[in-house]
Amino acid sequence: MTSIRGADYGRRSDVIGPDKQPDLWEYKEHTGLKHAILSNYLKRWISILGRPRAGKPKTMHFVDSYAGRARYKSGELGSPILSMEVGEELHRHFNGAFFLECHNVERDAFNFASLRWEVEVAKQDFPSVGVRNYQGSFEDRAGEIFSNIGAGEPALVFLDPFGYQSIDMPLKMLDRRRNEVFITFMSSFVNRFLTDPSKAAVMDRIFGTPRWRELRGVPNRQERLVRLYCEQIQIMAREKLGVDEVLVYPIDVDFEGRDADIYHLVHVSQHEAARKAMEEAVWSANVLKDAQLSLPLPDAAVEDLILEELGGGRTLQALPLAKKVWLRHFTATWRDDVRGAVKALEQRGEVIVTPNDPSKKRKVGSLAKEKDWVELRGGGQPRLV
Ligand SMILES: C[S@@+](CC[C@H](N)C(=O)[O-])C[C@H]1O[C@@H](n2cnc3c(N)ncnc32)[C@H](O)[C@@H]1O
Structure with a gap:
């Protein structure tokens, strides 16, 4: 080559x-x-x-x-x-x-x-x-x-x-x-x-x-x-x-x-x-x-990757977090897959989502905005299966 x-x-x-x-x-x-x-x-x-x-x-x-x-x-x-x-x-x-x-x-x-x-x-x-x-x-x-x-x-x-x-x-x-x-x-x-x-x-x-x-x-x-x-x-x-x-x-x-x-x-x-x-x-x-959708995603693939990326106490904004997902899951969508995974994890209490602008209120389980901050609840303890 x-x-x-x-x-x-x-x-x-x-x-x-x-x-x-x-x-x-x-x-x-x-x-x-x-x-x-x-x-x-x-x-x-x-x-x-x-x-x-x-x-x-x-x-x-x-x-x-x-x-x-x-x-x-x-x-x-x-x-x-x-x-x-x-x-x-x-x-x-x-x-x-x-x-x-x-x-x-x-x-x-x-x-x-x-x-x-x-x-x-x-x-x-x-x-x-x-x-x-x-x-x-x-x-x-x-x-x-x-x-x-x-x-x-x-x-x-x-x-x-x-x-x-x-x-x-x-x-x-x-x-x-x-x-x-x-x-x-x-x-x-x-x-x-x-x-x-x-x-x-x-x-x-x-x-x-x-x-x-x-x-x-x-x-x-x-x-x-x-x-x-x-x-x-x-x-x-x-x-x-x-x-x-x-x-x-x-x-x-x-x-x-x-x-x-x-x-x-x-x-x-x-x-x-x-x-x-x-x-x-x-x-x-x-x-x-x-x-x-030509390259279907395995169940929970996006959720698992998000949890992995947030391990060790890392906090990321939602769009840069999506980048980490896209590097591995090429066809994951922002619209449904990434925001859907963050939403499901938040509803199950596995992640915390905080608005970028602290004066703004956000409803738990609503779809994340690009600049919202996402972190693991409990600061990065390993996931219990
Ligand atoms: C699919 S057509 C382009 C269609 C155009 N992009 C469009 O969407 O309207 C490909 C064109 O590339 C030209 N072509 C083929 N090999 C080329 C090369 N090595 N460098 C530049 N043009 C080339 C062909 O002559 C042809 O006109």
Whole structure:
């Protein structure tokens, strides 16, 4: 495995698989869901990090690494235009003191021409948004793009190829601390070709480990592969970048009512507020129905982890406590799982929840707020079973 540090973004294409099929630019239901999640998240992400301080304008960046044509066959907008739309909306919301810069990369000459044209037209409607279009492969252009982004400025990197992608690319993106990554992980293709001996080297690059071989005969294989991919991002970030707390959130995108989900979206961040914002973005895109929770949690898993984290007399605010849960249980929800577990533990008298603002009253057993403090009753005595 090559090192993922430094400015070498790789010469050969890190995307593996076909991207020239004729129906790729037909707008499918799952593309609409992906776009709804992306737009929802961009709004939340900018609302949190883009708020001007003391009237000083803020700039944030959207890196659309596999930008595409910017318009689908029947006229639907692609991600490069949707991001401009959000950028302009938030520019107005912050009274002109916020700017979104978009960096679009497209390798295919035909798609690039379409992208350039669509962006040019959209600039009339979204004049505050800065856009740079880069023709070529993202692997070749990434160094230049990041040299154009100010050191302290946050960037969301969207890795959305049609095919599969080596795990090295999201890892390289995490080496820049202000980056978050949003990945399309083609889980059904990976699942389908897992037992094809001619694809073994490809699988090694997708996962960055030979451990995928252990999953060849297991039930729920597609879900297990997604989990392995998420775990690998955490492991490789720790081992190769020295980043210990990477939050990985797999989102199961339902494929037009069929059982087999064609892909998962994977959000990779380092802050609990980002993870929570993505969960909300998914909820409001109406994707996360109960039946679609792909990686079900074992009973009491969240409660047990909370008790473990609060052991030794530690007191944590509810959202940082959720981060500890998310580091291990990727799909646990803030809305129900984390707050539900704190509520159950409080009702059983195992934890004490105190409002951050001591002048505020709170009812025992009500849902915890982000800044409420949570501690074990009795200061961290071991749990009696
Ligand atoms: C799934 S499409 C992008 C769709 C777009 N993100 C959207 O949501 O509207 C993937 C695009 O990536 C382009 N592409 C493939 N490999 C690439 C690479 N290595 N670097 C940049 N673009 C690439 C393809 O030509 C294709 O247009």
